Amino acid sequence: MKIAxxxxxxxxxxxxxxxxxxxxxxxxxxxxPGVRVNVPFGPRNIQxxxxxxxxxSEFKKLKEIAGxxxxxxxxxxxxxxxxxxxxxxxLCYRISAYQAMLPAALKAKYQKKVVLTEGTSKEDLEEEAxxxxxxxxxxxxxxxxxxxxxxxLKRESDRGLVDVVYEVKDRVRRKKLKHILPLGDTDSLAExxxxxxxxxxxxxxxxxxxxxxxxxxxxxTLVANGFSQAAVKALIKAGILGEQDMEVYRDPYxxxxxxxxxxxxxxxxxxxxxxxxxxxIEEERHEVxxxxxxxxxxxxxxxxxxxxxxxxxxxxxxxxxxEISLTPQMVKRFKERFGDLVxxxxxxxxxxxxxxxxxxxxxxxxxxxxxxxxxxxxxFKNLGIIIIDEEHETSYKQEENPRYHARDVAIHRAATHxxxxxxxxxxxSLESFARAQKGVYTLLALPKRMNEQPLPxxxxxxxxxxxxxxxxxxxxxxxxxxxxxxxxxxEQTVLFLNKRGHSSxxxxxxxxxxxxxxxxxITLTYHRYQEQMKxxxxxxxxxxxxxxxxxxxxxxxxxxxxxxxxxxxLTKLLPEARVIRMDVDTTGKKGSHERxxxxxxxxxxxxxxxxxxxxxxxxxxxxxxxxxxxxxxxxHLPDFRSSEKTFQLLTQVSGRxxxxxxxxxxxxxxxxxxxxxxxxxxxxxxxxxYQQEMMARKLHKYPPFYYIALVTVSHEELMKAVSVTEKxxxxxxxxxxxxxxxxxxxxxxxxxxxxxxxxxxxxxxxxEPELRASLxxxxxxxxxxxxxxxxxxxxxxxxxxxx
DNA sequence: AGCACGCCGACT
DNA sequence: GTCGGCGTGCTC
Numbered sequence: 001m002k003i004a005x006x007x008x009x010x011x012x013x014x015x016x017x018x019x020x021x022x023x024x025x026x027x028x029x030x031x032x033p034g035v036r037v038n039v040p041f042g043p044r045n046i047q048x049x050x051x052x053x054x055x056x057s058e059f060k061k062l063k064e065i066a067g068x069x070x071x072x073x074x075x076x077x078x079x080x081x082x083x084x085x086x087x088x089x090x091l092c093y094r095i096s097a098y099q100a101m102l103p104a105a106l107k108a109k110y111q112k113k114v115v116l117t118e119g120t121s122k123e124d125l126e127e128e129a130x131x132x133x134x135x136x137x138x139x140x141x142x143x144x145x146x147x148x149x150x151x152x153l154k155r156e157s158d159r160g161l162v163d164v165v166y167e168v169k170d171r172v173r174r175k176k177l178k179h180i181l182p183l184g185d186t187d188s189l190a191e192x193x194x195x196x197x198x199x200x201x202x203x204x205x206x207x208x209x210x211x212x213x214x215x216x217x218x219x220x221t222l223v224a225n226g227f228s229q230a231a232v233k234a235l236i237k238a239g240i241l242g243e244q245d246m247e248v249y250r251d252p253y254x255x256x257x258x259x260x261x262x263x264x265x266x267x268x269x270x271x272x273x274x275x276x277x278x279x280x281i282e283e284e285r286h287e288v289x290x291x292x293x294x295x296x297x298x299x300x301x302x303x304x305x306x307x308x309x310x311x312x313x314x315x316x317x318x319x320x321x322x323e324i325s326l327t328p329q330m331v332k333r334f335k336e337r338f339g340d341l342v343x344x345x346x347x348x349x350x351x352x353x354x355x356x357x358x359x360x361x362x363x364x365x366x367x368x369x370x371x372x373x374x375x376x377x378x379x380f381k382n383l384g385i386i387i388i389d390e391e392h393e394t395s396y397k398q399e400e401n402p403r404y405h406a407r408d409v410a411i412h413r414a415a416t417h418x419x420x421x422x423x424x425x426x427x428x429s430l431e432s433f434a435r436a437q438k439g440v441y442t443l444l445a446l447p448k449r450m451n452e453q454p455l456p457x458x459x460x461x462x463x464x465x466x467x468x469x470x471x472x473x474x475x476x477x478x479x480x481x482x483x484x485x486x487x488x489x490x491e492q493t494v495l496f497l498n499k500r501g502h503s504s505x506x507x508x509x510x511x512x513x514x515x516x517x518x519x520x521x522i523t524l525t526y527h528r529y530q531e532q533m534k535x536x537x538x539x540x541x542x543x544x545x546x547x548x549x550x551x552x553x554x555x556x557x558x559x560x561x562x563x564x565x566x567x568x569x570l571t572k573l574l575p576e577a578r579v580i581r582m583d584v585d586t587t588g589k590k591g592s593h594e595r596x597x598x599x600x601x602x603x604x605x606x607x608x609x610x611x612x613x614x615x616x617x618x619x620x621x622x623x624x625x626x627x628x629x630x631x632x633x634x635x636h637l638p639d640f641r642s643s644e645k646t647f648q649l650l651t652q653v654s655g656r657x658x659x660x661x662x663x664x665x666x667x668x669x670x671x672x673x674x675x676x677x678x679x680x681x682x683x684x685x686x687x688x689x690y691q692q693e694m695m696a697r698k699l700h701k702y703p704p705f706y707y708i709a710l711v712t713v714s715h716e717e718l719m720k721a722v723s724v725t726e727k728x729x730x731x732x733x734x735x736x737x738x739x740x741x742x743x744x745x746x747x748x749x750x751x752x753x754x755x756x757x758x759x760x761x762x763x764x765x766x767x768e769p770e771l772r773a774s775l776x777x778x779x780x781x782x783x784x785x786x787x788x789x790x791x792x793x794x795x796x797x798x799x800x801x802x803x
Numbered sequence: 804a805g806c807a808c809g810c811c812g813a814c815t
Numbered sequence: 816g817t818c819g820g821c822g823t824g825c826t827c
Binding site: 020043 | 818825826827
Binding site for chain 2: 012042
């Protein structure tokens with residue numbers, strides 16, 4: 001008998017290994033590595049992934065696999081290996097790695113139920129237990145617990161009257177639609193038609209139709225074409241037509257017409273940049289390219305034509321974009337070029353839609369996937385290229401287990417497939433640019449905009465000076481004048497602010513009391529719309545205070561500026577201006593993001609006001625002014641990348657202006673105009689910024705000169721968190737070389753979240769082959785306390801958020 | 804992670 | 816003498 005090795009769906013240290021199961025005869029052909037199975041595990045049934053087949057096991061009392069969930073493996077050989085690599089690389093459990101690689105719809109749902117045993121009727125049970133089974137022979141375990149019947153049921157179970165069963169359910173709902181099809185061939189249809197009663201005109205017409213199209217047709221389509229349901233029903237009853245539920249894909253882009261677009265003629269600069277990529281594709285050589293091109297320099301066309309080449313070779317392509325629902329224009333360009341060969345995967349899709357897109361890939365029905373981070377795991381078999389657009393974006397790093405960076409996964413996969421990776425950006429991450437400088441990546445530069453338009457003129461306004469001149473408004477005089485000017489000319493403006501809500505916090509003017517979250521060490525944010533104070537970390541909400549809780553003063557003031565407040569201010573100052581506001585609050589609903597953007601593109605508003613999310617992708621000819629209300633809000637975050645992020649964001653936002661015929665202008669308002677990331681964003685001088693920032697990183701021993709790893713320990717008791725972090729810090733220090741720097745224990749920048757104290761230890765290192773093993777040791781050492789005493793230890797090799 | 808098993812104190 | 820509390824260790 002054959003034996004399968006299975007990774008079970010229990011994310012825990014002790015179960016992070018394979019378990020062996022016998023393969024029952026009837027499943028022998030189905031059970032291959034990569035299929036999901038149901039297996040008995042202790043007293044319950046759970047899901048697992050088959051990772052290997054063998055004929056012998058050290059374990060003697062093997063159980064049998066209960067069932068297979070797939071007929072075709074959901075993980076191919078490459079992805080199974082990639083999962084192992086990911087486990088090693090990010091120090092997570094293997095099951096977590098595999099689950100991260102699949103759409104959420106393929107995750108198991110568990111249900112615990114009580115069922116009457118065969119031959120038992122509910123009258124046999126004790127009275128209290130009977131009404132539990134009022135609606136049949138089974139009841140959910142949850143309601144049994146609610147009704148306090150657990151003990152009773154245990155007795156009944158001992159008497160053999162009930163059983164407790166564990167059900168593993170697939171979440172997948174394949175969408176099915178009723179289709180109508182002729183049961184006989186065309187000739188028999190003609191025959192049947194003759195036999196119909198002469199009055200049955202409609203039925204005759206229907207048969208005419210099917211004689212011409214002998215394929216299944218959706219009932220809805222028939223009705224839409226003027227056939228009546230009655231006629232269809234009659235023919236089904238007569239046994240001439242049949243109905244069948246057929247699986248269809250949910251298509252998020254259904255009904256959208258994409259006009260076929262042919263490749264554009266490349267500029268000389270583009271030709272020069274694409275040549276090495278094409279030859280790498282041709283020679284099946286793995287190489288990483290950094291495509292460094294200013295906004296509007298035509299990177300996308302290079303992506304498109306590289307993919308074209310890959311498709312001609314019969315291979316496949318993955319394109320990662322930061323968060324695709326944000327860039328409908330990007331999707332459009334891919335669909336226009338490659339039509340139905342494109343699958344799209346992003347967070348705006350429902351679980352079912354994501355699953356359907358994933359299936360198209362699995363069934364080889366598409367050749368290109370355009371998607372956010374997790375699309376890097378697309379189950380293609382012949383990858384010919386991987387493209388990561390806006391390579392510097394932090395959303396490529398997953399901030400929960402497995403904590404992977406899509407760039408690393410991309411390079412790993414591309415190496416196995418011997419194909420190129422193209423990292424594109426106008427403001428590359430320091431890490432990538434440094435690698436390109438060192439020759440690890442190949443640098444391809446597109447220094448000019450395609451239309452030869454100069455980059456927009458940037459004015460940096462010192463808001464301290466405005467204040468001194470008596471301007472207390474949130475708009476500098478210069479920005480306000482320009483706003484009025486655009487309004488008069490009928491041109492559009494984008495105003496950018498990186499904060500949501502109304503005002504960031506509420507403070508008492510008499511005693512200085514600031515309202516904090518009771519569970520987290522963080523100030524509550526005022527949300528005007530719901531008149532609530534909200535915590536962005538734990539979701540805690542409370543009404544806005546009327547009097548100060550500390551000193552009962554009534555002088556409560558709102559500080560900081562949010563998008564809502566700017567909007568109000570705008571309507572006050574420029575009542576005739578039509579404003580569209582875009583932030584998490586107004587784009588929460590599916591599709592609203594795209595709707596708002598389209599409305600702006602069609603000229604439904606003069607001013608687009610928004611947060612981060614409007615920084616990229618929007619490309620409208622009528623935008624001639626971009627205003628950044630406060631450039632320094634993120635500069636002061638406790639994060640060594642804050643300068644880099646500020647520079648990238650400002651450059652990105654500035655690029656929104658004047659992309660077409662009309663020249664653009666940018667106004668950046670700041671309280672620290674002398675800071676190099678703001679000053680150099682003003683002149684759009686990436687190279688000088690790179691030099692400056694590299695010096696700072698070298699000095700403080702940060703990436704790309706050093707790698708970093710972060711250990712965060714959290715516990716309800718402060719002392720426990722501190723002492724564990726201290727022990728860990730000491731242990732790690734003892735295991736590393738003298739070159740490594742171990743900082744800690746220190747309180748996290750957010751020292752308490754959801755009533756848990758947080759301490760951390762930061763490790764900076766260049767080469768420490770022992771580090772991963774040591775960190776695993778740490779997890780092992782504290783495993784019991786993690787399981788029982790509510791201790792949490794999180795490890796992040798290459799963290800992007802140091803909080 | 805669940806869950807059973809087992810050992811201890813409080814009770815019909 | 817039994818019920819139910821939680822600590823311990825296993826799940827192929």
